[in-house]
Amino acid sequence: MTKQFGFLMDTSLCVECQACRVACQMQNQLPHNRTLIRFRFQETGSYPAVTNHITRITCMHCQLAPCVKICPTGALVKGENTLTYLAPERCSGCGYCAQICPFKVPQALDNRSYKCMACRELVEEGKEPVCVSTCIANALKFGERAELLKSAEKRVAALQKTFPNAQIYGREQMGGLGMLLILRDDPAVYGLPVAPRAAGELAFWKDSLQPTGFKLVGAALLATGASYAIASRNHRRELSEE
Amino acid sequence: MYKGERMVLRFSRGQRVAHWALAVSFFVLLFSGLTLMIPSLAPLAKGGVARMIHRVFAVVFMLVPVYYALADRKGLQALITESFRYDRDDLLWLLRMPRYFFGRVKGMPPQGRLNAGEKIHHALIILTFITISLTGLVLWFGKGNLSQNEFLGMVMLHDIAMYIMVILTIGHLYFTFVYGALQGMVTGYVNEKYAALEHAKWLASIKAEKTADGKLPQSKSA
Amino acid sequence: MKFTRRTFLKASAATGALAATSGLIDQKVWAQGQQAASVEMKPSLCNGCSSHCGMWVYLKNGRLWKVAGHTDHPRSRGKLCARAHGAATWLYDPNRITRPLKREGDKFKPVSWEQALDEIAVKLKEILAKDGPGAIFYGHNPRETGVFYGTRFMHALGAPTICTHNASCNTTLNTGWGATVGTTPGSDVGGAKYIIFIGRNFGEGIRTSQVTSLTRAMEKGTKVVCIDPRHNATANLASEWIPIRPGTDLALVLAMANVIISEELYDMAFVEQHTIGFDEFRAAVQSYTPEWAEPITDIPAATIYRLARELASHKPNCFIDPSWKGAFGTNYKNSSQTCRAVACLNALLGNMGTPGGLTFYEGPKFGKLDPAKHPEPPKPTLPRADGAGVKGEWPLATSQGLPHYLAQKAKEGKVKAGFIRHHNPVRNFPDPEHMMTGYKGLELLVVFETHLTETAMAATHILPEPSFLEREEVVEGLAGKKPAACLRPQVVAKIHPETRSFDEIIVALAHKLGIGQYFQFSLEELNRARLAPLGITLEELRQKGTFIGEEVPVPEVPEFKTPSGKVEFYVAKFAENGHSPVPVWEAPLVSPDPGNPRSFRLIHGKQGYHSHTATANIPYLLQITKDHDAERLWLNASRAAALGIKDGDLVLVKSALASGKVRVKVTERLHPDAAYLPSGYGSFSPYLPNARGFGLNQNDFTPYMMEPLNGHAMMMEVIVEVQKA
Amino acid sequence: MERTDRARASIYNLLAELLMPPTAENWEELTSPGTAEWLQSELAELGCNLPLPAMVGGEQLDLAAAGDAYYHSLAHPLGQSALPIESIYKPWTTDPSCELSIASEKGYLGGDASAHLADIYKALDLAIPPEYSHAPDHLGLELSLMALLVENGSREQQSLFLSQHLDWLPDLLEAADARGIHSLYRDLLVFARDFIAWDRVNLAE
Structure with missing residues (x-):
């Protein structure tokens, strides 16, 4: 069995310094107005008892990734380590991934999709993705998902003393997220779907409807192809009978 | 083949232009669309070229009825009404359809300008045309603003309409070549003998017109 | 050929070579060859802010290819913040100054180096003859190269006035901490069990390794309390945010001292053995109860009691951070005393030099040039032009000086010439009009810069320096348990041939001014001399960038460099100059009008992805601001509601000095x-095309003022009116 | 060398001269009616039907005014003029291994074009004036090199150079219009752009 790798973001440690965003832009040669890491800030409470909830809008590396399922060109694939990789050179920019993603992460711009590419080369060399290695606040970790979950549990237990709703996000969602988040409050506060899902219709479409459609087309071709010689001979015969 | 017979006008210029515009745009749409369905065609979709082509031809495709209405309003009306109006002969014709499929016209009930098969073909094309156009527009202009379910619903309807259209087109091509009907859609004229054989009621009706004003206005010598 | 040709391309053997090298002209073929080249790594020090974090610079085919954090460097520890990546692009920025420029009216004309230096020398000699070296100043953001060459140059001229940006930053720390414990200490974040930040904001005033240590400590359970009128980015991760009425931190600290003393929670042994003036301090804070502080600070008395007790219960492995600009930098009329009070409160905890307390490390002991061969110029004896340390002017001002006062002196005709390097006082001190008029009125203002900043707009002459990656600098030291020596070697060839590094320019000017005898050495010789005692050669340091020395044993209790050699609760020098020798409550200079719903105190602070106005022109960093609408003015939600202002609304901000429009972030924070x-x-420099006119600057609204004790700029003593635009 | 190639080379040289800072040496001559006449006849020889730039033979600027106009139009180092340097108008590098923020951005010096040109000069043992060391891809130098290619290189090399390196004049003109440069220099850039476009077609034939 392959090992699941993933990220862990402790949102309670983020200082919104944007180092990860810029480092990621460097790693992926993105121009200044394209980014794979966006941030969402949400205040709760009222002055002075206020909390600033921070989360990154970036690929969650779902185990059951609808973007991989829907991608018609194979630009989105699952690595052996279960991370979701994007090969922009195969991407047609159809934007299906952007529309199907329950987290609204991919962006279809400039005829391609923009989403975390999971620093494939670095990871395959055994290094950390660049957002993790650059995080100055230790808010990001990378490693075996099981290990990350363990450390997240510890951290959440500590946080619960101050934030009773503190929790891990991504343990179960979408078959388990490769981007685990430590939250101080309910996911909804962070603008995260509590129960994200890959619409069941996606599987029906890709696994049943499309193959059936193709089979019917095939059958029609076969039937007409096979009958053509007989039919046209019959027709010619009828004409000559006149 | 029919030889030495007189020719009767079956398709007006407007009808023919509309038919071919629809046919060409349909095939371009089909192949540009398939790049998003068949992985081995995916490289063609790279960089958004296929999408651009798909959109340009979608506009052509959707403008065909508009053109038809402008060029031949009556023709369009007739097409729509005829496609959804079936008489006893039509039903009988459909029952005997397998005969016709295998190239036998004789013994089929007499038909109007369109035979019952053509009517069903047209009716389904009209329905799928509307479906595929509407879903296409929603996917195009709703990009980024659709929920997962709306998006998937649209994509699937778009797909289903496409399968139906492809199968209809296969059948259409089949009959065209079995019955050598291509010429009619190219020139507009069909052989009077062919008309007598396949569209007896229609031939009778235009002959009736002839007796009214003394000549056969829609015919010429082959 | 019809016309006379110059030959731009001096060809010798082009004809045959063209035929022989088939792929040469084809860029695609060339690019393949380039891609195959290997990447080399050289060390440097980042210039994205003045922390000078160590970084590795990757080069391919001689071109800058990537930057990454230097793992050995104590400030970066392998990590870089966003600014580093932005600053690296200055190298290829087409908006750089590429040639010496001379201002004529409001236009800048290119002139040759020879002409520029000659004009500067002639003018300076004239001023020296007429007004003497007292009429000259040098201003900079003090980093090693500027300190060494600038100081030596000024001293050689007999000119005493060397000032830094600190009067708009944290010169109060030198005043407050200096008077109390002799120096501004560091803090052992990693070892602390309880940390209070008053206005200090690690998350946005970033030194990467400090943030890393803080979050590591927090994961281990360190409690961090953030006291700030604003829920800043450090408050995001702090255990607790306690908002305070801006400008009243002094009252809070005094009240905490009151609790700790009256409940006898302080370190009695330390106070007895290592401090003086405790009785006076105790007497002074006696009346400052938490109940007294509550209405001033807007913090409940119970919270103040709790904070004081919690802090004291963790002594000596705890501290109130010595801070930077935060609440006791140069913001309020009471900032110097606030800093004093913070220093005294820390002393009560006995945390001087303890694990998890304040640190008193020193930098490496650098060597010096051979004094026989290279005698040092004598220290000038004239009084400083900015009055810093001068009886009758600003006796308690630090040697960091008063650049805003120099603008005033220039207006009065008492200062005639200035040299400014790597420093933008016109934009970064209050009242740009005052600063611009003063500096532009100088007979000679030489600005050493890479970009045409607002201050450069006032210059008579602008001398272009190469960017930080194109020049070698003077070896720098870093204080620490293990002191470090760091070098910024030249890592790429100069992009603009007509740029010269500061040391080169100073040496050339010195020769023109007849003080060349003090500069008979190269930068290389200087660096060798500095490194000599450390056990590393210049060549090695050029390869490694950072050299971590041996651990230096420190005494259990540090030597306090105060007149008494002890921690001074009572500072005689303050009394002698008419200021309270012990910290006492003093209200801020101005306060918002409680009867006017539009009246606010305008406060400001850093963001983790910008360094003052120095980085706003970098597209990558400015885009972060744009993506998050981060240039907005924050207003408290209830105040905004009362004014009918909604999130994102455009408002008019108005003070006696200026008005401007900006969008609002409505917040509970x-x-x-x-x-x-x-x-x-x-x-507002037209030569910073991306940054120009983007957002508002607090300094536009704040008047030119000087704090009575050490003369700093009191940058948050300004009341503005805010209304819907 | 063919007569037409000589004409092309000398027109490239003339443009190179005009697009470098004006000097006392030849400014008057370059803009004189005689040069205009000559250019007119060269263009006619080539069958290239372009109007002459107004700077040549038309409206006159004295040397000082020309120096000023040149500086503010094409050489002001502070973002006020349209710097005629190729790198600024191209993505900085096409090498995917670069991890610099500007890798795929336009607007910076020292890009691929600059490095390639520097390598060409080196291989051909050509020395460029030291004040252009930051911009081996300066328009004046590129035009000069083009003239050299016309004189000594193959038509393929000329074609390649025009399509890979001298293809950014439309962008330069856009920048020039955004900054409002001197009309005579703008006019000259239009002529240069059009002549290059003509020559590309000419070479393709």
Whole structure:
């Protein structure tokens, strides 16, 4: 069995310094107005008892990734380590991934999709993705998902003393997220779907409807192809009978 | 083949232009669309070229009825009404359809300008045309603003309409070549003998017109 | 050929070579060859802010290819913040100054180096003859190269006035901490069990390794309390945010001292053995109960009691951070005394030099040039032009000086010439009009810069320096348990041939001014001399960038460099100059009008992805601001509601000095008295095309003022009116 | 060398001269009616039907005014003029291994074009004036090299150079219009752009 790798973001440690965003832009040669890491800030409470909830809008590396399922060109694939990789050179920019993603992460711009590419080369060399290695606040970790979950549990237990709703996000969602988040409050506060899902219709479409459609087309071709010689001979015969 | 017979006008210029515009745009749409369905065609979709082509031809495709209405309003009306109006002969014709499929016209009930098969073909094309156009527009202009379910619903309807259209087109091509009907859609004229054989009621009706004003206005010598 | 040709391309053997090298002209073929080249790594020190974090610079085919954090460097520890990546692009920025420029009216004309230096020398000699060296100043953001060459140059001229940006930053720390414990200490974040930040904001005033240590400590359970009118980025991760009415931190600290003393929670042994003036201090704070402080600070008395007790219960492995600009930098009339009070409160905890307390490390002991061969110029004896340390002017001002006062002196005709390097006082001190008029009125203002900043707009001559990656600098030291020596070697060839590094220019000027005898050595010789005692050669350091020395044993209790050699609760020098020798409550200079719903105190602060206004012109960093609408003015939600202002609304901000429009961020994360502006925007130099006119700058609204004790700029003593635009 | 190639080379040289800072040496001559006449006849020889730039033979600027106009139009180092340097108008590098923020951005010096040109000069043992060391891809130098290619290189090399390196004049003109440069220099850039476009077609034939 392959090992699941993933990220862990402790949102309670983020200082919104944007180092990860810029480092990621460097790693992926993105121009200044394209980014794979966006941030969402949400205040709760009222002055002075206020909390600033921070989360990154970036690929969650779902185990059951609808973007991989829907991608018609194979630009989105699952690595052996279960991370979701994007090969922009195969991407047609159809934007299906952007529309199907329950987290609204991919962006279809400039005829391609923009989403975390999971620093494939670095990871395959055994290094950390660049957002993790650059995080100055230790808010990001990378490693075996099981290990990350363990450390997240510890951290959440500590946080619960101050934030009773503190929790891990991504343990179960979408078959388990490769981007685990430590939250101080309910996911909804962070603008995260509590129960994200890959619409069941996606599987029906890709696994049943499309193959059936193709089979019917095939059958029609076969039937007409096979009958053509007989039919046209019959027709010619009828004409000559006149 | 029919030889030495007189020719009767079956398709007006407007009808023919509309038919071919629809046919060409349909095939371009089909192949540009398939790049998003068949992985081995995916490289063609790279960089958004296929999408651009798909959109340009979608506009052509959707403008065909508009053109038809402008060029031949009556023709369009007739097409729509005829496609959804079936008489006893039509039903009988459909029952005997397998005969016709295998190239036998004789013994089929007499038909109007369109035979019952053509009517069903047209009716389904009209329905799928509307479906595929509407879903296409929603996917195009709703990009980024659709929920997962709306998006998937649209994509699937778009797909289903496409399968139906492809199968209809296969059948259409089949009959065209079995019955050598291509010429009619190219020139507009069909052989009077062919008309007598396949569209007896229609031939009778235009002959009736002839007796009214003394000549056969829609015919010429082959 | 019809016309006379110059030959731009001096060809010798082009004809045959063209035929022989088939792929040469084809860029695609060339690019393949380039891609195959290997990447080399050289060390440097980042210039994205003045922390000078160590970084590795990757080069391919001689071109800059990537930057990454230097793992050995104590400030970066392998990590870089966003600014580093932005600053690296200065190298290829087409908006750089590429040639010496001379201002004629408001236009800049290119002149040759020879002409520029000659004109400067002639003018300076004239001023020296007429007004003497007292009429000259040098201003900079003090980093090693500027300190060494600038100081030596000024001293050789007999000119005493060397000032830095600190009067708009943290010169109060030198005053407060200096008077109390002899120096501004560091803090052992990693070892602390309880940390209070008053206005200090690690998350946005970033030194990467400090943030890393803080979050590591927090994961281990360190409690961090953030006291700030604004819920800043450090408050995001702090255990607790306690908002305070801006400008009243002194009252809080005094009240905490009151609790700790009256409940006898302080370190009695330390106080007895290592301090003086405790009785006076105790007497002074006697009346400052938490109940007294509550209405002033807007913090409940119970919270103040709790904070004081919690802090004291963790002594000596705890501290109130010595801070930077935060609440006791140069912001309020009471900032110097606030800093004093913080220093005294820390002393009560006995945390001087303890694990998890304040640190008193020193930098490496650098060598010096051979004094026989290279005698040092004598220290000038004239009084400073900015009055810093001068009886009758600003006796308690630090040697960091008063650049805003120099603008005044220039207006009065008492200062005639200035040299400014790597420093933008016209934009970064209050009242740009005052600063610009003063500096532009100088007979000679030489600005050493890479970009044409607002201050450069006032210059008579602008001398272009190469960017930080194109020049070798003087070896720098870093204080620490293990002191470090760091070098910024030249890592790429100069892009613009007509740029010269500061040391080169100073040496050339010195020769023209007849003080060349003090500069008979190369930068290389200087660096060798500095490194000699450390056990590393210049060549090695050029390869490694950072050299970590041996651990230096420190005494259990540090030597306090105060007159008494002890921690001074009572500072005689203050009394002698008419200021309270022990910290006492003093209200801020101005306060918002409680009867006017539009009246706010305008406060400002940094963002983690900008360094003042120096980085706003970098597209990558400015885009972060744009993506997050981060240039907005923060207003407290209830105050905004009362004015009918909604999130994202455009408002008019008005003070006696200026008015400007900006959009609003309506938030619960701000004290109701305050309106907060991020401090990196509002550039007005037309030569910074991306930054110009983007956002507002707090300094436009704040009048030119001097704090009575050490003369700093009191940058948050300004009340503005805010209304819907 | 063919007569037409000589004409092309000398027109490239003339443009190179005009697009470098004006000097006392030849400014008057370059803009004189005589040069205009000559250019007119060369263009006619080539069958290239372009109007002459107004700077040549038309409206006159004295040397000082020309120096000023040149500086503010094409050489002001502070973002006020349209710097005629190729790198600024191209993505900085096409090498995917670069991890610099500007890798795929336009607007910076020292890009691929600059490095390639520097390598060409080196291989051909050509020395460029030291004040252009930051911009081996300066328009004046590129035009000069083009003239050299016309004189000594193959038509393929000329074609390649025009399509890979001298293809950014439309962008330069856009920048020039955004900054409002001197009309005579704008006019000259239009002529240069059009002549290059003509020559590309000419070479393709």
